[in-house]
Amino acid sequence: MMLRPATVFAILxxxxxxxxxxxxxxNRIAAGEGIRxxxxxAGGPVIALAVLGLLVLSCIWRMPDRMRIVxxxxxMAGSLxxxxxxxxxxxxxxxxxxxLAPASGFWLMLLGFSLMLADGVARLGPSLPARWLILGxxxxxxxxxxxxxxxxxxxxxxxxxxxxxxxxxxxxRHLQLAFGSLGLALLVGLPLGTGIYxxxxxxxxxxxxxxxxxxxxxxxxxxxxxxxxxWLAATLPAAGRWGVSGIGAFPxxxxxxxxxxxxxxxxxxxxxxxxxxxxxxxxxxxxxxxxQVLGQVLIPLALPSLIAALRIVLVQNIGLAVIAGLIGGxxxxxxxxxxxxxxxxxxxxxxxxxxxxxxxxxxxxxxLLIEHVARGRP
Amino acid sequence: MIELQDLTRMFDxxxxxxxxxxxxxxxxxxxxxxxxxxxxxxxxxxINRLVEPSSGRVLIEGxxxxxxxxxxxxxxxxxxxxxxxxxxxxxxxxNIATVPRLLGWPRARIEDRTDELLxxxxxxxARFRDRMPHQLSGGQAQRVGTARALAAxxxxxxxxxxxxALDPIIRAQAQTDLRAVQRRLGTxxxxxxxxxxEAVLLGDRIAVMDAGRIVQYDRVARILAHPETDxxxxxxxxxxxxxxxxxxxxxxxxxEPGEAPGPPVDAATNLREVLSLCLSSGREAxxxxxxxxxxxxxxxxxxxxxxx
Numbered sequence: 141m142m143l144r145p146a147t148v149f150a151i152l153x154x155x156x157x158x159x160x161x162x163x164x165x166x167n168r169i170a171a172g173e174g175i176r177x178x179x180x181x182a183g184g185p186v187i188a189l190a191v192l193g194l195l196v197l198s199c200i201w202r203m204p205d206r207m208r209i210v211x212x213x214x215x216m217a218g219s220l221x222x223x224x225x226x227x228x229x230x231x232x233x234x235x236x237x238x239x240l241a242p243a244s245g246f247w248l249m250l251l252g253f254s255l256m257l258a259d260g261v262a263r264l265g266p267s268l269p270a271r272w273l274i275l276g277x278x279x280x281x282x283x284x285x286x287x288x289x290x291x292x293x294x295x296x297x298x299x300x301x302x303x304x305x306x307x308x309x310x311x312x313r314h315l316q317l318a319f320g321s322l323g324l325a326l327l328v329g330l331p332l333g334t335g336i337y338x339x340x341x342x343x344x345x346x347x348x349x350x351x352x353x354x355x356x357x358x359x360x361x362x363x364x365x366x367x368x369x370x371w372l373a374a375t376l377p378a379a380g381r382w383g384v385s386g387i388g389a390f391p392x393x394x395x396x397x398x399x400x401x402x403x404x405x406x407x408x409x410x411x412x413x414x415x416x417x418x419x420x421x422x423x424x425x426x427x428x429x430x431x432q433v434l435g436q437v438l439i440p441l442a443l444p445s446l447i448a449a450l451r452i453v454l455v456q457n458i459g460l461a462v463i464a465g466l467i468g469g470x471x472x473x474x475x476x477x478x479x480x481x482x483x484x485x486x487x488x489x490x491x492x493x494x495x496x497x498x499x500x501x502x503x504x505x506x507x508l509l510i511e512h513v514a515r516g517r518p
Numbered sequence: 519m520i521e522l523q524d525l526t527r528m529f530d531x532x533x534x535x536x537x538x539x540x541x542x543x544x545x546x547x548x549x550x551x552x553x554x555x556x557x558x559x560x561x562x563x564x565i566n567r568l569v570e571p572s573s574g575r576v577l578i579e580g581x582x583x584x585x586x587x588x589x590x591x592x593x594x595x596x597x598x599x600x601x602x603x604x605x606x607x608x609x610x611x612x613n614i615a616t617v618p619r620l621l622g623w624p625r626a627r628i629e630d631r632t633d634e635l636l637x638x639x640x641x642x643x644a645r646f647r648d649r650m651p652h653q654l655s656g657g658q659a660q661r662v663g664t665a666r667a668l669a670a671x672x673x674x675x676x677x678x679x680x681x682x683a684l685d686p687i688i689r690a691q692a693q694t695d696l697r698a699v700q701r702r703l704g705t706x707x708x709x710x711x712x713x714x715x716e717a718v719l720l721g722d723r724i725a726v727m728d729a730g731r732i733v734q735y736d737r738v739a740r741i742l743a744h745p746e747t748d749x750x751x752x753x754x755x756x757x758x759x760x761x762x763x764x765x766x767x768x769x770x771x772x773x774e775p776g777e778a779p780g781p782p783v784d785a786a787t788n789l790r791e792v793l794s795l796c797l798s799s800g801r802e803a804x805x806x807x808x809x810x811x812x813x814x815x816x817x818x819x820x821x822x823x824x825x826x
Contacts, residue, residue: 418601425568425599426616426666427592440607 145259146202150195152252153215157188159245162226165295167237169483174243180226187222191215205264209274212260215253217281219246224290231293241295241486268511275504295486296493303475303490311494314471317389317461318498321396322453325404330446332401333408334434343409350402358395358463365391392469396460400453407452411445412438444514451506458499462491519544520565520674520706525574527560534560536730537574542674542723547700547707549717551753552727558710561727562676565708566595578673593617596667596675596705600682602659604651610636610662611647617670635665638699657688664696668705677709681716693719714753718742718762726750739766760821764789769804769812772820778803778811793817 160174178184194211197203203211227240261274291297300307336343356364369391373380383390415438423437439446465473472491479487520542527535535557542548550558563569565576567588576583583591604613611632618628633643639661651659660680667675680696681689697720700707711717717724718738725735726749734746742763745751754762769792770785782805783792789812792804796814803813 416601416603416606418599418603419605420603421568421599421601422597422603422663422666423605425566425592425597427589427594427620428616429589432589432620437605 144199146198146208146256149252149256149259150199152255153249154192154195156219156245156248156250156252157191159248160243161223161245162230163241163243164230165239165241168239168295168486172239172241174245175226175230176245177222177226180230181222182229184226191218205260209257209260209264212253212257213277213281216250216257216278217285219249219253220285221290223294224285224292227291227293239295239298239486240293241489268508271508275508279501296489299475299484299486299490306474307490310471310474313389313464313469314458314461314473314495314498317393317396317464317469317471318454318457321393321400321457321461322450324393324397325400325453326450328397329401329404329449330408333405334412334438336405337409337412347402347406347409350405353398354402358399358460359466361395361398362387362391362467365394369394387467387469389464389469391467392461392464392471395463396457399460400457403452403456404449407445407449408442411442411449414445415441444510447506447510447513451503451510454506455499455503458502459495462495465491519577519579520708521577522561522565523575523577525561525564525576526572527557527564527569528572533730535564538730538732539574540725540732540735542706542708544706545704546722547697547709547720548723548725549721550708550710550725550727551712551714551717554712556727557730558727559678562678562708562710565674565676566592566597589620593620593670594672594674596670596672598664598667598675598677598680600679602663602683604654604659604663604666606651608651609647610641610649610651610654613651613662614666614669616666617672621670623670631669635669638702639665639695641665656684657692660684660692661695664699668699668703673706675705675707677707679710679712696720715758715762718765726753739763742766761790761793764793764817764821765791767820769806770808772816773806773810773812774816775809776803776811778805778813780804782807783812789817789820 157177159176161177161180162175163172164175165172176184178188181187198208198211223242223246230240231238261271266274285291286297292301332346336346366387369384373384376384385391419437419441420433423433428436461471462473462476464471465475465477472495475491476488477491479485479489479491522538522540525535525538526533538561540548550561552558560569564571565578565583567583578594586594605616608616611629614632614635615628618631623631632647636643636646641658641661646654646658646662651662654662660683664675664677664680667677677696681692684692693716709717709720711720721738723736724738724741725732726741727733728749734741734750736744741750742754742759745754765788767789768785769783769787769789772789773785778801780799780801783795785806785808792812793814795804796802796817802815803811805811
C-alpha cells in the first residue's frame with residue numbers, strides 16, 4: 141500500500157508526541173532524562189490530544205493545500221512555543237544549574253511540520269511573490285520567537301546568552317569565510333570555465349585536476365597547506381602581514397575556495413555549452429567582437445547555470461566553513477569543536493543550528509532567484 | 519561589385535577551395551550551387567573571413583577585405599545561415615537591431631529601421647516587435663533572421679542554405695519573398711544551396727562548384743542551355759531540365775497574334791506554368807490578357823531549340 145504524504149507527516153508528528161519533548165539534565169554535562177509533552181506542561185495532555193486529533197483528521201480528510209500550509213506553519217511555531225513553555229515551567233522547579241535541551245520528540249515534530257509545509261507549498265505551486273512572502277513570514281516568526289525570550293530557558297539559548305558577543309563575532313566570521321571563498325571561486329572559476337570552453341584541449345587536464353582536489357579530505361588539505369603557508373609567511377613578511385599563516389582563517393579560506401572551484405568551473409562550462417552552435421555562429425558572423433559574443437550572448441544564455449553554481453557553492457561552503465573551527469579559523473565551527481571537546485552537546489548545537497539555518501536560507505533564496513532568471517525563457 | 523581573386527583554402531594540407539575567381543555585379547543575386555563537400559560554404563565564409571583564405575583576396579567595392587578589422591568587415595556584410603541562430607534571450611526587434619546597435623546608431627533610427635524591415639518581411643511590427651524567438655514559427659524565424667542580416671544596409675548579403683530548415687511549402691513562399699525583397703532593396707547577394715531549382719529560381723547568375731573549383735559561372739539561361747561539363751549537365755539536366763528552361767521564359771516572349779479559347783493568362787507568366795495549364799485544361803493554346811496567344815506548338819519548338 142502506498143502511504144499518502146499526509147499520513148507520513150502525521151506519523152512523524154505523532155511519534156514526536158510520544159517521544160520525549162525535552163531532555164532534563166541536572167547540570168551542563170550530566171546525562172539527562174527525557175520528558176514527554178504531557179508530563180512537561182500543566183496543559184500538556186490536552187494539547188497532545190488536540191494535536192493528535194488534528195493529525196487523524198489530516199489523514200482521513202484531504203484538506204485544501206492552503207489550510208495545510210497554515211496548519212504546518214502553526215505547528216512549527218507551536219512546537220517552539222510548547223518547548224519554551226515546558227522549559228520555563230520545568231526550570232522553575234529545578235534551579236539555575238539544570239539544563240533543558242530539545243529532545244527527539246521536539247525534533248521529530250519540527251521535521252514533520254516542516255515537511256508538511258514544503259509539501260503543501262510544492263502542491264499549491266504559489267506564485268514567486270507568494271513564496272517570497274512565505275519565506276519572509278517564517279523568518280519573521282522565527283526571529284520573533286527568539287527575540288520574545290520564550291525560548292530563553294532552552295539550553296542552547298542559555299549557551300547563547302553567555303556567549304552573545306562571541307556568537308555575533310563568529311557569525312560574522314562564518315559569513316566572511318563562506319562568501320569570501322565564494323567570491324574568490326567566482327573570480328577564478330568563471331574565467332577558468334570560460335577559458336576551457338574556448339580552448340577545448342585544456343578541458344581534460346583542468347577538470348581532472350579540480351576533480352582530484354575535490355577528493356582530498358579537508359584535514360589532509362590543511363596538513364598539506366600548513367607547512368607551505370607557514371613557510372610563505374616566514375619568508376615573505378608582507379604575506380604574513382596580509383594574514384597568510386599555517387593555521388587560522390587563511391588556510392580555511394583557501395580550502396573552501398579550492399573545494400568551490402570544481403562546481404563553478406564545471407557549471408560555467410556546461411552553461412556555455414548549452415548555447416546553440418547556430419546562435420554563436422550568428423553572433424560572430426554579424427560582427428560581434430570576442431568580448432561582445434561573450435558578454436551579450438554566451439554569458440546571458442549561460443546565466444541560469446551560473447546561478448545554479450552559485451547556489452551549490454554557497455550552500456556547500458556555509459556547511460563546510462564549520463571545519464575552519466578545527467584550525468582556529470573561527471566561524472560557527474568554533475562552538476562545534478569546543479562543544480565536542482567539552483562533551484557539551486548544547487554548545488555543539490549552538491554552532492550547528494545556525495549553520496543549518498543559514499544553508500537552508502541560502503538555498504531557498506537562490507532557488508527563488510533562479511526562477512526569476514529562468515522566467516520568460518523557452 | 520564583389521571580386522574574389524584566386525581564393526584558395528587548405529585544411530590539413532588538402533585544398534577545399536582552389537583558385538576561385540569570381541566577380542559579382544552590384545545588385546545581382548549569384549547562387550553558388552554544388553554537392554555537399556564541394557567547398558561552397560567554405561568559399562562564402564572566406565568572404566566575411568569566418569574562414570581566412572590560405573591565399574588570394576576578396577575585394578568589396580574595390581576594398582581589400584583583409585585590410586579591415588574582421589568585426590568591422592562583418593558588420594558591412596549581412597550573414598544568414600541555415601540554423602538561423604536568433605538570440606533566444608532577445609526579442610525580435612532586439613535581434614534585428616543587433617548590427618545597428620553594434621554600429622552605434624541612434625535609438626530612434628534603429629526603431630524606424632526595425633519596423634521598416636518587419637513590414638518589408640510582412641510581419642506586423644505591433645504584433646511581432648516584442649515577441650521572443652521561441653514564439654515564432656519556422657518561416658517567421660527565417661524572415662527575422664534575414665531581416666537581421668539586412669538591418670544595417672550591408673553592401674553584400676551572404677546566405678548559407680537559408681531555407682534549409684523549412685518545409686517545402688513554406689520554403690517556396692520564402693524563396694519568392696526573398697526575391698521580391700532583393701528586387702526592392704537592390705542588395706547584392708551570394709546564396710549557397712545544393713538545390714538547383716532554388717539556384718535557378720533565385721539567381722541572376724549561377725556558379726556551379728565541384729571539388730573546390732567553380733566549373734561554370736554564367737547567366738542562368740546559359741548554364742541551363744549550354745552546360746560546359748558533364749558535371750554541370752548532370753546537375754542542371756535530367757528529366758526536369760527542360761522544365762527549368764521553360765520556367766525562365768515569359769509567355770509574352772513567344773506570343774503570336776490570334777485568338778484562343780478559355781480564361782486568359784498574364785503576359786509575365788512563365789512557360790512552365792503555361793504548359794501545365796495547357797495540359798491540365800486540354801487546350802492547344804492560351805489567350806494572353808494583353809492580347810495574342812501562346813500555342814503548345816510554339817512551346818514545343820522552343821524546348822526543342824534548348825530555350826533559344
